[in-house]
Amino acid sequence: MSPSDHAPPSPVTADDLGHAVRLAVGVLREVPPHAWDGRAGSLEWTCWETVEHLADDLFSYAAQLGPSTPPLDGLVPFAWERRRAAGPANAVHADRAAGPAGLLQMLEACGALLVAMVRVTPPAVRAHHGFGASDAEGFAAMGIVETLVHTHDLAEGLDLDWEPPADLCARVLNRLFPDAPRDTAPWPTLLWATGRAELPGRPRLTSWRWYGAPRADAGPPRP
Numbered sequence: 001m002s003p004s005d006h007a008p009p010s011p012v013t014a015d016d017l018g019h020a021v022r023l024a025v026g027v028l029r030e031v032p033p034h035a036w037d038g039r040a041g042s043l044e045w046t047c048w049e050t051v052e053h054l055a056d057d058l059f060s061y062a063a064q065l066g067p068s069t070p071p072l073d074g075l076v077p078f079a080w081e082r083r084r085a086a087g088p089a090n091a092v093h094a095d096r097a098a099g100p101a102g103l104l105q106m107l108e109a110c111g112a113l114l115v116a117m118v119r120v121t122p123p124a125v126r127a128h129h130g131f132g133a134s135d136a137e138g139f140a141a142m143g144i145v146e147t148l149v150h151t152h153d154l155a156e157g158l159d160l161d162w163e164p165p166a167d168l169c170a171r172v173l174n175r176l177f178p179d180a181p182r183d184t185a186p187w188p189t190l191l192w193a194t195g196r197a198e199l200p201g202r203p204r205l206t207s208w209r210w211y212g213a214p215r216a217d218a219g220p221p222r223p
């Protein structure tokens with residue numbers, strides 16, 4: 001049976017996000033201690049910086065949903081800064097003295113913040129994102145995509161096994177990537193949709209985006 005023969009995926013949930021973060025942390029515990037300052041796969045960032053960036057994504061998504069009236073015209077104004085010129089600009093950074101265990105604890109904590117905000121935010125609430133004002137489900141899906149693909153970046157560079165569940169990938173593809181093919185396996189399709197792999201007959205993307213706005217707000221998917 002091909003992926004297109006299945007029923008449409010169910011909505012993305014806070015439980016999905018929590019599951020993705022737990023899976024990622026489990027794999028990242030296998031990173032050798034000496035590897036954290038090496039490059040994360042094809043990224044310009046180090047492995048340490050990539051996990052900090054992922055934690056910062058989860059933190060900032062939670063923060064967008066946090067105010068009593070979430071912003072629709074910009075980000076909650078935290079101060080983002082780079083620790084080195086080519087590194088990511090983050091609002092949160094891990095204490096290097098705490099080592100890799102502390103870094104992964106920070107990732108877990110930021111993931112838990114977003115999980116909690118997704119659970120308590122009413123479905124009608126919208127908050128700003130550069131790829132479309134989104135609801136709690138959308139921010140959960142964005143957090144999952146960030147978690148899955150950045151763990152891929154790390155695992156690829158360190159030769160670690162990483163293949164997240166197909167149903168989880170299918171749900172975030174359905175929520176955020178209306179243009180992605182539905183007749184290919186979900187995990188390779190998500191890698192293609194985020195510019196990280198080719199698909200048969202579809203070259204690797206040199207630019208990409210997701211569509212965060214709920215479908216009811218954005219209208220039907222483009223043909």
